[in-house]
Amino acid sequence: MNPSTIVKPCEEKHFQKEGIYCLYDSSIVDTFTPEIFTAHYWQHKKAISGTAQGRGTTYFIADDQKHWVLKHYFRGGLIGKIINDSYLFTGLQHTRSVSEFTLLKQLNALSLPAPRPVAVQVVKHGIFYRADIITERITNAQDLVAILLKEKIKTALWRNIGQCIRRFHNHGIYHHDLNAHNILIDDKNKIWLIDFDRGEQRSPAKTWQQANMERLLRSFEKEHQQNANFHWHSKNWQLLMEGYLAEAN
Structure with missing residues (x-):
């Protein structure tokens, strides 16, 4: 380290x-x-x-x-x-x-x-x-929703978000409310997860990990439906999942 x-x-x-x-x-x-x-x-x-x-x-x-x-x-x-x-x-x-x-x-x-x-x-x-x-407090950071309401983010950053989430999952970390508001990006493009109320450390398993990711996808879809200027597309989700799957091992 x-x-x-x-x-x-x-x-x-x-x-x-x-x-x-x-x-x-x-x-x-x-x-x-x-x-x-x-x-x-x-x-x-x-x-x-x-x-x-x-x-x-x-x-x-x-x-x-x-x-x-x-x-x-x-x-x-x-x-x-x-x-x-x-x-x-x-x-x-x-x-x-x-x-x-x-x-x-x-x-x-x-x-x-x-x-x-x-x-x-x-x-x-x-x-x-x-x-x-x-x-x-995570200083000099904004949540992902606030960022995407203003601008698009780069391909590499989408993959990095997926990799970040997978790091938590690899350690068996369950986030009870994984949504786009609980993902922060700071001024150095470092990704953070926040709000671990009712979270826990579990044995890694596809069932709850997949449910976590499905919840996150629903949050992106919800924001996209509610805000016409929300810079998100299904292709962005594919990039995020590429990063997530790349960190599987």
Whole structure:
């Protein structure tokens, strides 16, 4: 391995008080307080550099040399309209935030291009919990949808996207929501995958890997149907798959 690609170990520390449990990387977090999981804390420091809307508001944080992303976990689908952000507690390791933190830590240990985990919080209320996660932000990057709404991308980059995804699959990494929004490309044309909520490491198998790719294809088709200026064609998918299959071994 090239020394420049060696991943720094995660120096885990724990914080626990009453119904609050936190896990954080002390090599990144200088002074820890559970307040870092609130927008108010960062607003007071004037460190919120932007937001993104999804099921809830995701906050982009820029504080000194730190570039972080703060996300609260919200439910989707019909149940999300009834139970907004509460989940049944069956143990800390099974919570959405701790599970994602653990997987991201593994991805970084494997030198896979994914965000580095910073900290997570679980707040227990009886048999339910709410959760938050902070990850390092991929700087100078845009998601693939944003890029394709502006311009075409080169043939080689399409193949590289396929190769990148296959690297994850070769390690048995299942991405629960592999879509074009969760693929980032930075200013050096490096490809990243983000949002590993409900992801996991499995034994490599064609069944779930194919389902992952079919989900990604549907996301391209959906964006193409909804946006006339979306620079995507079925030929681009063929190029992506060429790269994916080239990395099969």
